[in-house]
Amino acid sequence: MANHLYQNDLPDGLNLGPVVAIDCETMGLNPHRDRLCLIQMSGGDGNAHMVQVTPGQDAAPNLCAMLTNRDVLKLFHFGRFDIAALLNAFGVVTAPVYCTKIASKLVRTYTDRHGLKYLLQELLQVDISKYQQQSDWGAAKLTPAQLDYAASDVLYLHALRKELDKRLAREGRGDMAQACFDFLPMRAQLDLNGWPDQDIFSH
Numbered sequence: 001m002a003n004h005l006y007q008n009d010l011p012d013g014l015n016l017g018p019v020v021a022i023d024c025e026t027m028g029l030n031p032h033r034d035r036l037c038l039i040q041m042s043g044g045d046g047n048a049h050m051v052q053v054t055p056g057q058d059a060a061p062n063l064c065a066m067l068t069n070r071d072v073l074k075l076f077h078f079g080r081f082d083i084a085a086l087l088n089a090f091g092v093v094t095a096p097v098y099c100t101k102i103a104s105k106l107v108r109t110y111t112d113r114h115g116l117k118y119l120l121q122e123l124l125q126v127d128i129s130k131y132q133q134q135s136d137w138g139a140a141k142l143t144p145a146q147l148d149y150a151a152s153d154v155l156y157l158h159a160l161r162k163e164l165d166k167r168l169a170r171e172g173r174g175d176m177a178q179a180c181f182d183f184l185p186m187r188a189q190l191d192l193n194g195w196p197d198q199d200i201f202s203h
């Protein structure tokens with residue numbers, strides 16, 4: 001159980017396995033204004049691998065090879081945001097993907113609390129602190145508290161997916177979820193290309 005911090009890209013030859021949990025920290029919520037600062041990843045083994053991005057950086061070959069590898073499933077919580085941030089920063093469309101927030105909305109119809117903190121509490125009895133969420137992710141040197149917080153956003157996504165998959169199967173909504181995951185990279189592209197709030201399916 002360790003945090004590994006890298007500068008600009010994943011190291012050569014690092015294989016995180018067939019299912020990689022990913023989360024991004026940025027300077028804010030507007031992808032056109034707010035730069036990408038940190039990408040956290042985990043293969044589901046309790047270790048977190050984090051790549052710090054420098055201002056103006058627009059390439060990360062090892063990271064992008066993994067993001068676009070069709071044999072690697074990328075696991076997100078609210079992937080719509082992260083996929084757009086990664087596309088905006090590096091010009092690559094992340095796929096295939098799974099999103100725990102979408103899965104939650106399809107099965108936990110008894111609540112509107114679909115934040116990661118609530119999901120981890122209810123499904124895994126894990127408590128994570130969100131205290132560092134609004135901190136300066138653009139700092140050249142991130143604090144141990146920031147890195148621990150950043151890691152906690154990816155360390156439990158594999159276990160969470162397992163629980164959500166059970167519920168999707170129980171409610172007969174697995175196919176619906178898969179179709180939504182397949183569409184998600186395009187939803188992120190619509191966000192970047194001028195349709196951030198519009199429902200293009202509405203009348």
Ligand code: MN
Binds near residue numbers: 023024025153
């Ligand atoms: Mn996060």
